[in-house]
Amino acid sequence: MQSSKQLYNNLLLQITAYESQEAKEIVFWLMEFYLGLRKIDILGDKSFEKDIDWANIIERLNTNEPIQYILGETEFYGRRFLVNASVLIPRPETEELVKYIVEKQKKQFPVTNNQLSILDIGTGSGCISISLAKELPNFKVTAYDISEKALETAKRNAELNKADVTFEKVDILNNQFLILNSQAERRPFSIIVSNPPYVTKQEIDRMQKNVLDFEPHLALFVEDSEPLIFYEAIANFAFNNLTENGLVAVEINEALGEETADVFRRRGFSEVEIIKDIHQKDRFVSAILHKKDGE
Incomplete structure (x- = not known):
């Protein structure tokens, strides 16, 4: 039998x-994940028997690898999601986007x-599409991504959360795809949501090392x-694929709120809003597409 309090102190010294x-929060997280020990158990010095390769875990942490990648999972909107180096780690701000929709x-x-x-x-881990499929079961949910590995992870997360989502490999920047979907192949959606790439290269110096070194640059x-x-x-x-009075909502670069909103205004959207996140930063843009002339 081993002392949980002693292990806690030892791990804390090594991070x-x-x-x-x-570091304290990380150690509590690690001990609950690997040993099933809650904070109250550790503070009460509850004993345990399980052996874990802590040296490897600490080494990875000290290279700034995110704990979510080490554990292979995280929580989003109250649900468990698998994560790896092919997908971004879901952020709390993105939960706000789901709640907004x-x-x-x-x-x-x-x-x-x-x-x-x-x-x-750009579904990535599938955290947005799967959360919406669970919260809004009367909606048919489809998710696009350009990365095969991301789609594999998203499909596993859909199975894990028993969510009905259709995943497709699509490059949204492919002009031929856009042209096809503006003509005969049009498939109307009631809501389009996205958390696309938006960090500029000039912002790299301001990024945290654990994000820059480990999360997918794509x-x-x-x-x-x-x-x-x-x-x-x-x-x-x-514009070509939303139904009448359809909603589009996107996560944005906080420094480009007005510029992003203008993209949708110029394209003919109405009720364009810039929405702040919990930190009072411009974080989302939403817009409505009213019925177009001739339709």
Whole structure:
């Protein structure tokens, strides 16, 4: 039998890459994940028998590898999601985007006999699409991503959470794809949501090492010369693929709130809003597509 309090203190001494308070939270997290010991158990010095390769875990932590990648999972919107180096680690701010859509759709689609549908562009781990599929079971949910590995992870997360989501490999920047979906192959969606790449290369110096060194750059970065390239593609696609009074909602670069909103205004969307996150930073843009002339 081993002392949980002694292990806690030993692990805390070995974690050097984090400030004291964050290191304490990480140790509590590790001990609950691997040993099933809660904070109250550790403070009460509950004994345990299980042997864990702590040296390897500490070594990975001290290289700034995110704990979520070490554990292979994280929590999002109250559900468990598998994560790995092919997908971004879901952020609390993105939970706000899901919550916004869940609340907004009540007003946007109060009573309808039509089939309602959601598209998540750049789904990554599937955290947005799967959460919406669980929260809004009357919606048909589809999710796009360009990365095969990300889609594999998203499919595993859908199985894990028993969510009905259709996943497709799609490059939203592919002009041929956009043209096809603006003509005969059009598939209307009630809601389009996206958390696309939006960090510019000039912002790299301000990023945390654990994000820069370990999370997928494909899902993070855009060129300084085209910071809004994904929003322009999303706006064009949404204009041709949203149903009447359809909603588009996207997570954004806090430094480009007005510029992102203008992309949707110029494309013909109404009720364009910039929404702040819990830290009072510009974090989301939402817009409504009213019925177009001739339809």
